[in-house]
Amino acid sequence: MHYHHQPDLPAPQPVLAAMVAEFQTPRELIEAARKVRDAGYQKFDAHSPFPVHGIDDAMGIRMSRLPWFTFGAAVFGGLNAVGMQWWMNTVDYPFWISGKPFASIPAWMPIIFELCILLGCFTTVIVMFLLNGLPRFASPFSRAVSTLRSSSDRFFVSLDARDPKFSLEGSRQLLESIGARHVEACYIDPADAKFPKALVFGAIMLGSVLVVPPVAIAKHRWEEKRIPKVHWIQDMDFQTKFKTQKANKFFADGRSMRQEVVGTIARGDLEDDDKLFKGLEHDDGTLERLLNAPPAAPAAPQPAPAGGAPAAQEPDPLDALPWVKTVPIPVTLETLKRGEERYNIYCSVCHGIAGDGDGLVTLRAMELQQGTWIKPVSYHTENVRNQPIGRLFNTVTHGVRKMSAMGDVVTVQDRWAILLYLRALQKTRTGDPADVPADVLPELKDVKFE
Amino acid sequence: MTASTHTAEPADFSSQTLSGWGSKPLNLCLTVGLGGLILAVVLGVVSGGMLRVTLAYLLSLLFFLSLSLGGLFFVMIHHLTRSGWSVVVRRLAEFIACGVAPLGVLFLPIVVAVLMGSSIPFIWNDAQLVAGDPLLAGKASYLNAPFFAIRCVGYFAIWLLLSRRLLGMSLLQDGSGDPALTNKLEGLSAPGLILFALTITFAAFDWIMSLDPHWFSTIYGVYYFSGSVMSFMAVLGILSVGLQRQGLLRDAITVEHLHDIGKLMFGFMCFWAYVAMSQYLLIWYANIPEETVWFKARQEHGWQYVSLILILGHFAIPFVGFVSRYAKRNASTLVFWSALLLVMQWVDLYWLIYPNFIDKGQFQSPPIPFVELAALVGVGGVWLGGILYFVGDKPLIPLKDPRLAESLAFHNI
Numbered sequence: 080m081h082y083h084h085q086p087d088l089p090a091p092q093p094v095l096a097a098m099v100a101e102f103q104t105p106r107e108l109i110e111a112a113r114k115v116r117d118a119g120y121q122k123f124d125a126h127s128p129f130p131v132h133g134i135d136d137a138m139g140i141r142m143s144r145l146p147w148f149t150f151g152a153a154v155f156g157g158l159n160a161v162g163m164q165w166w167m168n169t170v171d172y173p174f175w176i177s178g179k180p181f182a183s184i185p186a187w188m189p190i191i192f193e194l195c196i197l198l199g200c201f202t203t204v205i206v207m208f209l210l211n212g213l214p215r216f217a218s219p220f221s222r223a224v225s226t227l228r229s230s231s232d233r234f235f236v237s238l239d240a241r242d243p244k245f246s247l248e249g250s251r252q253l254l255e256s257i258g259a260r261h262v263e264a265c266y267i268d269p270a271d272a273k274f275p276k277a278l279v280f281g282a283i284m285l286g287s288v289l290v291v292p293p294v295a296i297a298k299h300r301w302e303e304k305r306i307p308k309v310h311w312i313q314d315m316d317f318q319t320k321f322k323t324q325k326a327n328k329f330f331a332d333g334r335s336m337r338q339e340v341v342g343t344i345a346r347g348d349l350e351d352d353d354k355l356f357k358g359l360e361h362d363d364g365t366l367e368r369l370l371n372a373p374p375a376a377p378a379a380p381q382p383a384p385a386g387g388a389p390a391a392q393e394p395d396p397l398d399a400l401p402w403v404k405t406v407p408i409p410v411t412l413e414t415l416k417r418g419e420e421r422y423n424i425y426c427s428v429c430h431g432i433a434g435d436g437d438g439l440v441t442l443r444a445m446e447l448q449q450g451t452w453i454k455p456v457s458y459h460t461e462n463v464r465n466q467p468i469g470r471l472f473n474t475v476t477h478g479v480r481k482m483s484a485m486g487d488v489v490t491v492q493d494r495w496a497i498l499l500y501l502r503a504l505q506k507t508r509t510g511d512p513a514d515v516p517a518d519v520l521p522e523l524k525d526v527k528f529e
Numbered sequence: 530m531t532a533s534t535h536t537a538e539p540a541d542f543s544s545q546t547l548s549g550w551g552s553k554p555l556n557l558c559l560t561v562g563l564g565g566l567i568l569a570v571v572l573g574v575v576s577g578g579m580l581r582v583t584l585a586y587l588l589s590l591l592f593f594l595s596l597s598l599g600g601l602f603f604v605m606i607h608h609l610t611r612s613g614w615s616v617v618v619r620r621l622a623e624f625i626a627c628g629v630a631p632l633g634v635l636f637l638p639i640v641v642a643v644l645m646g647s648s649i650p651f652i653w654n655d656a657q658l659v660a661g662d663p664l665l666a667g668k669a670s671y672l673n674a675p676f677f678a679i680r681c682v683g684y685f686a687i688w689l690l691l692s693r694r695l696l697g698m699s700l701l702q703d704g705s706g707d708p709a710l711t712n713k714l715e716g717l718s719a720p721g722l723i724l725f726a727l728t729i730t731f732a733a734f735d736w737i738m739s740l741d742p743h744w745f746s747t748i749y750g751v752y753y754f755s756g757s758v759m760s761f762m763a764v765l766g767i768l769s770v771g772l773q774r775q776g777l778l779r780d781a782i783t784v785e786h787l788h789d790i791g792k793l794m795f796g797f798m799c800f801w802a803y804v805a806m807s808q809y810l811l812i813w814y815a816n817i818p819e820e821t822v823w824f825k826a827r828q829e830h831g832w833q834y835v836s837l838i839l840i841l842g843h844f845a846i847p848f849v850g851f852v853s854r855y856a857k858r859n860a861s862t863l864v865f866w867s868a869l870l871l872v873m874q875w876v877d878l879y880w881l882i883y884p885n886f887i888d889k890g891q892f893q894s895p896p897i898p899f900v901e902l903a904a905l906v907g908v909g910g911v912w913l914g915g916i917l918y919f920v921g922d923k924p925l926i927p928l929k930d931p932r933l934a935e936s937l938a939f940h941n942i
Contacts, residue, residue, distance in 0.1 A: 132940040142854070150852075177816060185813045188806055 093266035096219030098250045099226055099237045100259035105131045107258060108234035112137040114257045115236055122239035126220065126229040148206040149199050156198030160191040216274065219265040226263075237265075355408070356491060358469030358476075360401040369396055370477060402469030408495045418500030421493045425485060434458035434504040453481040458501060459508045471498055541928075543703075545777055548922035555917040562910020569903035576900060580891060583650045584882055585901040587639065589908035591736060591878050594632050595753065597912075598729055599761020600625035601688060602754075604695050605718035605725065608711075614789055616936035617781040620927050621768055623699055624920050625761065626692040631915025633685035635908060640678045650886075651677070653742040664743055672742055680735060684728045691721045696919070699927050706929030729754050737878075741885040744823045748808045755801040760874035762794035763867035770860045772925070781926055784858050785939050791857030791866075795847075798870060802844040826884040831894040835880050843873040875905070 102108045105127065112125050116139045125134055168174070169181040179186065208214070220226055220237045229235050236259075238250050247264065254262045299308065310316065321327055321335035330337070339345065350356040357366060408414065423432065431437040436455040444452040456463060463471075475494050478484035489497065515523065547554075566586075573582030600622040607615045615622075648655035653672040659665040665672070694717060702710040730750025738749045746752075769782050769790065812820045827836050847866055856862040879901065883892045927933060 132938070146854070177814075179816075185806075185810050188810060 093268060095240050095247060095264060096222070096267040097237045097239055097265040098245070098247075098254060099220060099223045099235050099263050099265060100254035100257075101225055101228075101261040101263075102234040102236070102258070103260060105134075105234060108236065109133055109137045111236050111254075111257045111259065115238065115253070118244065118253055120238060120242050120244050122242035122245075124220070124237050124239075126226065126235040126237065128230050128232065128234075131234075143210065145203060145207055145210060149203045152202030153195040153199035156194035156196075157191045159198070160194040161187060164190055219267045222267055223263045223265045225261055352407075354403050354469075355495075358403055358472035360403055360469075366397075366400060366473070397470070397473070400470075402467035402473070404467050404469070406468060406495050406499055408492060410499060414496045415499055415503060417493065418496030418498070418503075421489060422497045422500045425489055426497065429482075430455050430458070433507070434501065455482065458505055464505055464509070468498055468502070471501065542778075542781060542926040543924055543928055545781070545925045546922045547777075547917070547920055547925070555914050558910045558914035558917060560910075562907050562912075562914055565903050565905070565907025565910055567907075569900055569907050572903055573900040577896065579649050580886065581896070581900055582904075583639075583642075584886075585898075585904035586908070587650065587736065588875075588878050588882050588901055589904040590632055590635055590639075591753075591882075592875050592905065593628060593908055593912040594732075595757035595874060595878075596761050596764050597626055597628035597632065597692070598688065598725075598754075599757040599759070599764075601629070601692055601695075602722075602725060602758055603761060603765070605691070605721050608695075608714045608718040609722060611715065611932075613932045613935035614786065614939040616930045616932045617778070617926055618765060618769060618786060618790070619930075620699065620923075620925055621765060621772075622761075623692070623696040624916055625764065625768075626688075627696055627919040628912050628916045629685060629688040629692055630919070631911050632908075633689060635911060636681060636685065640681045643674050644678050646674070650740055651742075652889075653739060668742060672739055677735060680731065684732050687724050687728050691717070691725070695721075699930075700923060702930060703924055703928040708931045711931055726750075726754075729757070737881050740882060741823065743819065746808055746812075746820075746823075748804055752801070752804045752808060755797055755804050756874050756877055759794055759797035759801055760871055762790055762797060763870045763874075766790045766794060766863050766867040767871075770864050773860075778925060781937065783939070784860075785941050786936075787860060787863055788854070788858045788941055789939075791851070791863050794867065794870065795851050795857070798844065798847055798851075802848075805839075822888075826887045827880065830887060830892075832880070832884050832887075835876065835895050839873065839877060839880060842869065843877060847873075 100111065102111055108125055108127060108131060112123075112134060115123050116137065123138075125131075125138060127134070164187045165182060168183075173181045219240075220229075220235075225233075226235055226237075236254070238245055238254070244250075251262050251264070296311070323336055325335045326333050327335040353359045353362045359366060427438055428440045429436075429438040431441070434457065436457045438455075441452070441454060445454065458464075472494060474482070475489070475497065476484060476486035485494065512520065569585055570582055573579075573585055603615075603622045604619060604626055606612075607619060642649070643651060643654055646654065646656075648658070651672075652658060653665055653668065654674055654677075659669055670676075695714065698710050698714050698717075701707075733750045733753035737753065738745065766787065769778070769787060772778050773782060809824065812824060826832065847870060850856065851862075851866045856866065879895075879898065883895065886892055930936075
């Protein structure tokens with residue numbers, strides 16, 4: 080190692096910075112502080128290994144200004160909370176929450192409270208450090224050898240040399256006259272008290288470097304690009320699974336969604352009871368074929384036959400199928416009640432409460448006279464009365480004319496229950512009083528219809 | 530640490546008693562009290578019937594009970610935390626806590642009336658009403674006369690036992706100076722505070738919340754507690770300043786103690802606002818009719834002004850006026866804000882109790898409280914008389930408490 084000789088600089092002159100005096104008890108310290116204050120000193124301090132009650136009075140320290148900063152910051156935080164929530168809730172993103180007004184002060188209270196506390200606390204800590212003059216890198220007090228014991232068992236008063244009352248001899252005499260055990264003058268190298276330049280430089284460099292990532296991210300988020308942006312926050316946005324309606328290279332047809340494999344049936348989809356699921360005694364595939372047959376081309380309006388005889392109506396191929404004539408589920412009062420409930424929910428809006436084809440939707444549609452509505456037939460017609468119940472089940476399941484298919488809306492059991500109720504409705508017009516139990520009959524006679 | 534700077538023997542306070550006053554104040558209190566009670570009954574029956582009288586009586590009982598319970602809490606929490614500063618005012622708190630004894634006696638008529646089947650003011654005691662009301666029927670296993678009476682007796686038994694024991698052991702120490710008693714008091718305070726928390730919670734449920742037996746709020750006990758401690762601190766502040774103006778405790782209670790009393794009063798005032806807001810916010814948010822009905826009653830028929838008075842007078846104005854250190858360290862401002870908060874504690878209870886009967890056609894506007902004031906004077910007289918009976922010629926300061934020196938030298942940073 081080659082030793083570089085420092086160039087000869089003028090040796091820094093130590094400067095008298097403070098005078099420290101040592102005392103043995105807290106009581107002596109308080110007494111000394113009071114006397115120093117009475118002597119007219121303003122820049123002086125007391126040092127003790129532990130807090131001493133009454134020292135601030137003895138030193139003549141006024142109430143700290145800190146509470147005002149705390150109070151101001153708390154008020155500022157509260158106002159901020161009000162302003163922020165007002166702007167968020169009424170201007171930026173007004174959003175109804177359970178019918179409350181956008182500007183709801185009760186809902187703001189917790190945030191106001193929290194921000195008061197938060198800003199108050201931060202401000203208190205930060206301003207406390209600033210008022211204390213911390214952090215401090217050098218103190219003349221710590222230069223004196225004797226003051227080491229100020230953190231264990233001795234008490235000190237230090238007079239700052241910047242005080243107008245300060246003088247080397249006068250201050251020494253004062254301290255000795257108030258009973259100090261030991262007085263020492265502290266000298267300090269003025270360069271020590273300055274903030275180290277290397278630290279300042281380092282802090283600036285570090286600060287500059289730290290600015291780069293947030294600026295880069297902000298720029299990245301702000302500008303428009305032709306390539307996808309970096310997805311910073313993943314939030315499980317990308318998963319190795321196939322989503323509906325998405326392309327999938329694995330399959331030849333490029334689709335994620337697959338059809339059932341030919342010849343298989345999904346769990347629970349085996350509908351092998353023709354009576355229950357189709358309303359047929361037995362099915363040889365005719366029903367499916369008929370339902371899936373392409374709709375006949377709209378027949379050109381046929382000119383009335385010259386003979387004047389009405390055109391013979393083509394027979395509906397469905398009529399020929401072997402429809403069941405009885406309900407394939409247990410017939411109980413409970414089922415009937417269930418059917419009534421489901422009927423009133425799903426059917427009555429068009430078919431009417433009593434099945435006359437006069438539901439509210441129908442009435443409204445007829446009133447509009449748009450010409451596209453086909454009025455539902457009344458259940459109380461010969462045609463409907465004579466249809467096998469299986470045929471009616473097929474109508475409910477697959478729909479007819481303007482009536483939509485209810486097979487996907489109402490469960491099989493409920494469809495049969497509705498049909499049971501439909502039969503009961505029909506019975507109200509054709510029934511015999513003799514069918515009614517004798518004890519109920521008088522009640523029914525008194526019913527008044529409005 | 531603090532005591533180390535004050536090694537001198539504490540002054541002798543054994544002459545600090547009320548014996549100079551004689552028995553006059555006690556007799557005056559009891560006379561005024563009985564007069565007030567009779568006046569309240571007469572005024573009440575003339576103006577509003579039995580319900581008004583009962584509510585005014587209940588309101589006054591709960592007001593003074595809150596002061597005594599606040600005192601009980603103060604004594605126990607300071608034993609438990611081994612507090613030094615509060616020793617010079619602790620005896621005063623012990624005396625005020627003993628006020629539960631006269632209040633227990635005054636509470637007996639309510640218990641007897643409930644046992645005899647009266648449904649005024651507790652409508653859950655009306656068997657016919659309960660039978661037709663599934664909600665009340667469901668609560669009948671708790672809200673019924675015998676169980677209510679047992680609970681009332683239980684609450685007062687616990688409070689009496691605690692307050693008498695705390696005062697008794699403290700007085701014992703005046704003679705013997707045995708520091709072991711301080712440890713015993715600490716040991717009593719730990720279970721005592723648990724019992725206190727449970728009893729004050731359920732007492733608030735039973736005596737105030739059950740006036741509207743359909744409604745419920747789990748924070749109700751804490752609400753009553755927060756007001757109780759706050760108003761006790763107010764009484765302690767007024768009492769400390771008042772006794773000093775009478776020439777007592779001048780060397781004992783300093784501005785530092787007043788400052789701490791003020792701090793606690795201010796803190797519990799904010800705590801009251803916090804609890805009240807917590808209760809309001811949850812009900813406001815959920816917006817369920819069975820809960821909001823309670824606040825709706827207090828936002829109509831003129832009761833909205835009472836609610837406003839509470840928000841402003843029980844929190845907003847004292848917060849601004851009493852937040853500064855100066856206001857707490859100045860005897861006059863301390864007494865002023867203490868008196869205001871005591872009035873507000875009364876308004877709070879008035880606001881809790883009366884609107885429960887709006888939907889039954891009563892109190893369609895806040896009644897001018899002359900019956901209530903008469904009852905307040907009545908119950909207050911008996912309460913104060915009872916406390917004076919306990920005070921007798923006993924010292925107003927724990928003479929030989931091991932922490933007395935620390936308390937005398939107490940100094941806020």
